[in-house]
Amino acid sequence: MLGYYVSFVHEQELWLVMPYIEGGSLRNAINLSFPKGIKDEVLLASILKQLVSGIQYFHKMGFVHRDLKGDNVLVHRDGRVLLSDFGVSTAIKTGNKEKEFAGSPCWMAPEVMAQKTGYDASADIWSLGITIIEFAEGKAPFEQYSGLKVLQSVLSSPAPEISRYETQWSPEFRAFAKDCLQKEPGFRPRTDTLLSKHAAFFAKAKDNNYIAEHLVAKLPPVKDRVDPKIVEQGQAYFDMKYQRYCRKSGIAFGTGRNASKKPKYEWKFESVDLADAADEETSMLHTEYTTGSEGIAPTSNKQEAAAKSFDVVDAN
Secondary structure, eight states, X not given: OOOXXXXXXXXXXXXXXXXXXXXXXXXXXXXXXXXXXXXXXXXHHHHHHHHHHHHHHHHHTTEEOSOOSGGGEEEOXXXXXXXXXOTTOEEOOTTOOBOOOOSOGGGOOHHHHHOSSOBOTHHHHHHHHHHHHHHHHSSOTTTTSOHHHHHHHHHHSOOOOSOTTOTTSOHHHHHHHHHHTOSSGGGSOOHHHHHHHTXXXXXXXXXXXXXHHHTGGGSXXXXXXXXXXXXXXXXXXXXXXHHHHHHHHTOOBSSSTTOBOOOEEEEOTTSSOHHHHHHOHHHHHTOOOEEETTEEEOSSHHHHHHHTTEEEEOOO
């Protein structure tokens, strides 16, 4: 499970300070290095064993994720797999049902789409099954369709399955995916049953080092993974914040002889090892932070270095 160190409110914004996960999302890793999907069953077993364990913990705490997919599964540089993005998660008491329409269409369970009888934690097991196909084949079923077409296709079609044309997959792997993708929610096993029933598949799993070597090591450097559109959006956001600061401080911005120099932000990927800084979870959890006009002020040198990795530099 992906945790966070601290949260704080600055102006009208809620900020969450989270660990730096160098590998990024599994979906991003697949897009970059495994466009046809991950074909190494040992690697898939290693990833999925950790993922199912994370879901198991989440369910035992009384929560349903409701947006389980490759974009929300992160991989650390050391091979740890982390479940993330709990923005639409909800608590459901045992025996109760939820009827709210939530999630991403391609990964959404049929009963969530139908909004008739309601759903429980078994909806996450369906999403897990779709995620298995996403990992193995590079994309989720019906991903080429628009949202409405996806809903129609999921409700009217048989449950998707691992492609029969990819003969490298073992019967154990196919059986695991099939168990998750039962259209009748009551037929889907709970996470503890999945781990025990499909022990033969999970026995193939190796440790974090295998994931680090066979997945994370094959990714391009972090600086080469940043979408230029995200950089543009970041620059636009910074410009907006800087103009607000100038107006508040009575500083001319952008025009005239007395106008302040317009800075730009620079993502200094190599300026500090963020992963090492983020790994000091114990000390971070007990660190006091102060907020003021400049936002968050970390109190240790290493945290300060990490905070400055997203820095402002002179445009010249």
